[in-house]
Amino acid sequence: MNFYSSRLRRLFAAGAVAAGLGFTASSSHAETLYGLTFFDNQLISVDTTTGAGSLIAPLSESVSGYGLAFRGSSLYTFDSVMNRVREIDIMNGQLTSSIDVGFSNLIGEGDIAFRSDGIGFLSSALNATTFEPTNDLFSFDVTLGTSTRIGTTSVVLDGMAFNGGNLYGIGQEGDAGLYLVNQTTAELTLIGLLGIKADSPFGALAFGADGALYTSVNDRLYMVDAMTGVAAEIDPLVLDIGFSSVSGLAAMAGASGAVPEPSTYGLMSAGACLVLVYLKRRKQSKAAA
Known part of the structure; x- marks a missing residue:
């Protein structure tokens, strides 16, 4: 026996x-990024193994949203029409809440990002009344409905993302760079140039759940070396995400996983x-x- x-x-x-x-x-660490388009107000998903996008749903309202970020399991964007922080249902694109944190006269492009303690950060390019560049950086709290202007960044931050306690950003300048953002003073420290000529005013940045850094520039997905700032195309055969004016990327923490072949x-x-x-x-x- x-x-x-x-x-x-x-x-x-x-x-x-x-x-x-x-x-x-043989496992592949495929991960889904969520994306947002500025002009068409679409919630999309982006395959990190190919860089190709798929439509999840149109947003239930036209918000000209810039930026996309998870706070826990909740997905948010900045509504530049109403100057509100809006929560998005990731299943159907419905805007489920509108939070006034005190923003006003903001327009242009930028991004939002949430720190692990739930505090949000917003970058914004222009004053909505004068259309003058402002390069504002704010912090905000969706639970208290408050915000604080931190200061002015030296370039417009088209994308922002947290990794641990560090806030990273990409600039909107022609030779786009990756920056480390001082959360107290708005000072930017250049890590390195992406090596991409930015021909579009729309960009986005997101860390995947596995720590990989992704950016969308010219509506194309790249992986970025967070130590040097150098960007590499995901798939040379996939020319773009398939959607225009991609203004935000976000990954839900813990959402990645190996897929058996x-x-x-x-x-x-x-x-x-x-x-x-x-x-x-x-x-x-x-x-x-």
Whole structure:
């Protein structure tokens, strides 16, 4: 009995190890980014393995939203029509809440980002009355309905994203750069140039759940080295996301995961077959005895 139990355990272990090896070797860490378009007011998803986008749904209202960020499991944008922070239902694009945090006369392009403690940050390019550049950086609290102007950034921040306690931003200048943003003074420290000529006023930045940094420039998805600022195209054959005026990207924390490929399931099946063959032979052996 012990002999057979030992063999059975070994067979189960062999099948599990084979499946595990197949999963590790062939798994791909695909992740879904959520995106927002400024002019068409669309909520989209973007495949990080190809850079191609798919429509989730049109937003339920026209908000000319710039920026997209998760606060926990809730997705927000900045409504530049009403100067409000708006929550978006990720399933159907419905705008489910409108939060007044004291913003006024903001227009242009920018982004929003939430720190791990729930405090939000907003960058905005222009004064809505004079259309003069302002390059404003604000902090805000959606629970208290308050905001504070931190200061003026040296360039318009077209995209912002947190990684840990650090706030990163990309500039709207022609030779776009990756910056570290001082959350107290609005001072920018250049990490490095992306190596992309920005021909569009719309851009976005997001860290994936696995720590990878993504940016959308000229409506095309790139992966960015957070240490050097250098951007690399996701797939040379995918020329753009497939949607215009992409003004925000966001990833839900903990939403990434390895996806098993067909070869993995083949190895798992092989392990199961070994166990079944063993059990059948054992039954035949007992019957013969």
